[in-house]
Amino acid sequence: MVTRREFLKYTGAAAGTAALVASGAEASTGKTHLDPERIGVLADLTLCIGCRRCEWGCAEQNKLPHGTLQSYDDQAVLKEMRRPDETRFTVINRYPAPAWREQPLDVKVQCLHCEKPACVSACIVGALEKNPKGPVTYDAWKCIGCRYCMVACPFQIPAYEYDNALTPKVMKCTLCSERTLKEGKLPACVEICPREALVYGKREQLLELAHERIAQHPDRYHPEVMGEHTVGGTSWLLLGDRPATEYGIPELPDQSPAILTETIQHGVFRGFTGPLMIFSLLSVLMKSSTDKRKPGQGDSHGDNRDGEDHHG
Amino acid sequence: MANPQSVHADVVMQRVDGAAKPAAKHAAAHHERPAPLFGRAAVPFFTPGVIVIAALAGAGLLVLAARLFFGLGAVTNLDNQYPWGIWIGIDVATGVALAAGGFTTAFVAHILNNERYHVLVRPALLTAMLGYTFVALGVCVDLGRYYNIWHVLMPQMWQGNSALFEVGMCVCCYLTVLYLEFMPIVCERFRGNVNLPGLLAGLNKPLETLLRLLDNTLGATMNFFIIMGVVLSCAHQSSLGTLMVIAPSKLHPLWHTAILPLQFLLSAFAVGLSMVVFESLLASRSLKREPEMSVLSPLARLIPFLLTIYFGAKVVDMANRGTFEYLQTFSLRSVSWCVEVIVGILVPIGILLSHRLRRKAGWLFSAAAMVVFGVALNRFNVFIIGYTPPYGTKPYIPAWTEVLLTVGFIALLVLIYRLFIFLFPILPDEEGAKHA
Incomplete structure (x- = not known):
């Protein structure tokens, strides 16, 4: 089950990875600034x-x-x-x-x-x-x-x-x-x-x-x-x-057909907000469902007070 | 911090407890700890059917050799009009969809923590792990320069605009997550009884330590990987739909839409659960075991709702784009669309909404098989049938060698699946329950 501390830890780890990936993606995807003299x-x-x-x-x-x-x-x-x-x-x-x-x-x-x-836009490795x-x-x-x-x-x-x-x-x-x-x-x-x-x-x-x-x-x-x-x-x-x-x-x-796909891709993955939101939502869901099914079990309740209060 | 050895082990313990209570109504078989089938199964590993499957797998591997030695041109009918054939349309796109059982089961069993479904987690996890392994293999076979696949992971070559890059990265991460999720099962099998013979005996101790370390670490972090697996799955299942959005002038309007990623995700939810039902019933049949109806019927109750949402996303979008007119002409594409929707969505919704039919193994199996067929056909339509290149002169019909490799890979997957359920504790120990 996910305790609050664990939850924060996971979210933190995911955010770190996300930031890393996002910065890399940004660097490689920055719009080609076409030369006016092209x-x-x-x-x-x-x-x-x-x-x-x-x-x-x-x-x-x-x-x-x-x-x-x-x-x-x-x-x-x-x-x-x-x-x-x-x-x-x-x-x-x-x-x-x-x-x-x-x-x-x-x-x-x-x-x-x-x-x-x-x-x-399609090329997977920028060839x-x-x-x-x-x-x-x-x-x-x-x-x-x-x-x-x-x-x-x-x-x-x-x-x-x-x-x-x-x-x-x-x-x-x-x-x-x-x-x-x-x-x-x-x-x-x-x-x-x-x-x-x-x-x-x-x-x-x-x-x-x-x-x-x-x-x-x-x-x-x-x-x-x-x-x-x-x-x-x-x-x-x-x-x-x-x-x-x-x-x-x-x-x-x-x-360009690339505009639509890039809008979708970046809309969903910008700053990894979408995936992070799903991650957080699932963590909360998992925690609450675990608490509900196993009342009074385990010693995780010590650092789990928020969740307990929440579910009264 | 409460720390079960692994989520799976934890779950199993609860099951056993549950079975002990007199109130438990279900057959004891469902509450038994999973066990390897060797020595316990009602059937031997090799049956005539398995031998046929092994032969097909061998034939597929021969085609693979031919592809490696003589190139894509020698074994495929791909050309400059049709750069993607069934290896992408079936092995990859359909493979990913049908392996969705892993994350959908993880969601209902672990995240919603619905204990009833825990018994399905291990088979679904195995399917997903093998399924994605074969997706990765399928991609490599299709790549002209397969030996460059590592380029995708190199930050200096990352290309965030590409939907394919997103799919590639996600599948790569998810495959890692799946292997990690499977590790506790390997640990459970070998921990405490590593006994290598002869010269290798010196490795017994270090291996034992490694297993213990792995088991404990994974036990403590498994929830993270389970959630991660669901997030990664949602991401790449949808991005697989984004792939064809970039070709609006080539993908037929019956399928091309900006919400193709959403449709892919919604259909993955439905087909994931259907695949679990389909496989479980198939395995029961093949292994001469009791079908796990007490678990499958309630699970199947969810499928018609997921299908209805998917159907809604499909028809509302088409009404919006005014593309129903393409169904008025009789063509391969319009027929294929209708089959996809009627056989793959509407009929199974009808069957699975019926409480009575849902509880009959035959009907349940048919309905699940139809959903699997329908979503597979959808992927096939999007990647192959609906692909209309502007200068197409002759249609793409896969070469027999392409078909044989695809069939061979599926056969090999089935074979390895069977090997794994014989070797590892995946299915509940029915035999043990009988003797108890």
Whole structure:
């Protein structure tokens, strides 16, 4: 049975542990303060001609399996809808031309590098991180391979090396963070694009550029920039001739899915008030039920006066 | 400070006292001290059924070997559309739910201190301990880099935003608590009769001291661990529901809701008690013992109330979100929802509300089995059937090797459970009672 002293002792111990855990959690969860100068890429899909050079450049840069640059001239693959996977971080999909325009819409698909990424929020060990400068990066050394990031991603981007028995990795576009942030180069796909359909730069400026283009050619562009608001915004910004949902982007709200789960998690566990309250409640319940069932038994009544009075 | 050797021993003593009183109406069997079954059971350890189970366990271990040598891709149908399959949906999510008997029994028997139910504590504790051990094993098998599992415990890698982190930490702590709660049973079995042969004989004394020390320390602190176990269980049972909240665009609206954690917790309460009833009746059958109806029927009285609250949380939430319309179309998902609710909630509520049916072993067993099935199906729906990836091209159907590993692990669990009740004092000593 729980005596008062014991009860206090337990509660104290639990509170100590809680404080310890909470401080650790706080340190590791502090909101990523995004750099106002953070980078991004503007993809003007109406300029893309589906040459697939970006696919080759990406594979080359990331040491993924690939053939010669010429082998990427094959346009037949554009007929089927492909997805990025563990062997390719980006693909081009072709959507038929609308009635009012001659050109089909070629859409480059890769990780959009969310501003508030669900994968980062989900990751159990912080292997996925949102770099304040933009890219969502992956540290294979930390990863335990739970694949919760894949469940969480609303764009179904992270892929997994299921056939690697020992050291499988989560595979996705890195926004060439090694090249861009450390060496000051352009991402491989941006560098190789012959049409300048891809523009690398500060996200704020890219947004301005996107809205300028829309204002100048309202007939050419759909008025919304995909990635400005969707799921809290993304580092990649897409300009298309039609709504994003018509070129393969799922219908999604403007709030990151991570907000709801983090609110629930932190609401329940903030300062461990919830668990501590349950603990205290159960302790009291256990004590009172024990006292009730065993009147006059044991010598615990000495330091148990409060409880006794309570139950009269 | 009054200090029983352990809560369990304390309880048992009271039982024996109770049985001695002429007023005690229940069969003496329920009041006997738990004892290991070896040499006392009406059946041998190995029966044809047990041999089949052992074979299944062996087959499951072969799949485990294949997974370790050839990777997840070789033995699962997981892909980039469906990153989680039955190893997460059944072995982990359902496993955690069905192991809820441990904390629900601890609550009614120890925290509410309802003596009648003390006899159920040890079997429920054993189930929870083995259940959670297999949940942890199931997670490890599914992890791509299982050898990194210790990262979860490293403060520099703690990720408090992740619901999975919360589940992982809680399960880890709870598993420790369960092992500690089980230790007094091990002490009771071996304390005073540690007798290792030959060269190991020198260890007898230190082991004896260790057991005494453990027993006394745990006896003094057990209440803390019992309460801790309930708190940790509430925390991770609900966080398991939070897991899928992060995928609102992928989890079907029939199941996706912000109160999924609450629903998971409420269903865990109901299924925990049902599982205790289900298992107890199953064990009585298998061991050719009298079903413990005098304890199970009153316990089962609580289940319909818990189910009603769970049902309420489900339908009010759906009415709120206006998602009943999804039931108007005939699909795998709508059918699965209906089965989950009708077979798993409504029918058992009906059966268990009847005083007459509750006292019949067959009806009680059916109702408990339905609740277990219903909650298991709920977890399966949330993690597998209701998961609708935006670019899904082909549905996920588990590979036969995935199924075999899951079945094998369950078989292994049953086998170890049987071994433990034969080796350790878990079930009341029916045989001893007869001879007394």
